[in-house]
Amino acid sequence: MPGGRLVAGGTLAVGVAAVTMVIALYSAGSEPKTADDGLGGPGLLVEWLLPFFRLLATMATVGCAGALLAAVVLLRTDGGPLGLQGRRAIRDASNSAVIWAVSSFVGAVLTAAILLATPVNLLRLRLDDALAVPEVKSLLITGILVVALAIGIRRAETASAAGLGVLVAIAALVPNALTAFPRNESYVVLAGAALVIHVIAATTWVGGLAGLVRYGRASRTGLPLVLERFSQVALLSSIAVLLSGLISAAGRLAAKGGGFDKALDVLTSDAYGALLLAKTVAFLILITAGWFHRRHTIADLDTPGTRFWQLVAGELLLMAIAIGLSIALAQTI
Secondary structure (H helix, E strand, O other), X not given: OOHHHHHHHHHHHHHHHHHHHHHHHHHOOOOOOOOOOXXXXXXXXXXXXXXXXXXXXXXXXXXXXXXXXXHHHHOOOOOOEOOHHHHHHHHHHHHHHHHHHHHHHHHHHHHHHHHOOOOHHHHHHHHHHHXXXXXXXXXXXXXXXXXXXXXHOOOOOEHXXXXXXXXXXXXXXXXXXXXXXXXXXHHHHHHHHHHHHHHHXXXXXXXXXXXXXXXXXXXXXOHHHHHHHHHHHHHHHHHHHHHHHHHHHHHHHHHHHOOXXXXXXXXXXXXHHHHHHHHXXXXXXXHHHHHHHHHOHHHHOOOOOOHHHHHHHHHHHHXXXXXXXXXXXXXXX
């Protein structure tokens, strides 16, 4: 995929996810609002910037994960030197990591401003307070890890070296997931643990499909092998996403309702439950589409036409919608 089309495709995906997120936030009544309490605060712009930078960080994470997965798994060379597409994937992963890191650092500043009800330009006066906020610390840790990732993999020349980058990327996903639920009730801990698995599996799945489009199309003769490898990754990831998502959702609903016995009430009556159902439907459609691919379109790869890639584009569109819903859900908690 040429660079111009890559940028256009990435911009479209971010746009679809952003529109979905905004619609979901307003539908749930969770859109940022400025409190008119006369005490100052970060302002409405900062309140809105936070979910957008969360979205940008998530999309960059997907791009980084997809590129690394392509270099290590989809274009696997058994630990030997990376080929042309593998080296391109490494450069793309490094560039995506830079965006991911910047978004994380900006997100840390915005989060501190919002949670401390302090204008951004006055945060320097409350630096100790800001650094004591768990959500801020997790974003800073993520940013530092991703900076190391961006620098470390830039000159990687083997699949084994790129594999170390995968481990760092996974480690960078963990801090934010662990601080998503700060309370200590058993159902909250359960939801948080499941969310870690959910985030890693979903990032692998979505990123892998993006990597397939970016690098698999470059070699039509090698596409069947790349696709076979992706199908294995997608199958395992989709199962992990579904199971961990169900467990995390049960914990989240219990947290909002005050116990597992109130989870169904929250699901059917709360805006959070409606967003959760919408996201679940999107992922079920994606799982069904993946099954359809394995049963039908993969066998027709040698047949001229664009049916396969049209279906992949549809999957990526649904994934962008699911990401937008995920950010809205995080804002609604």
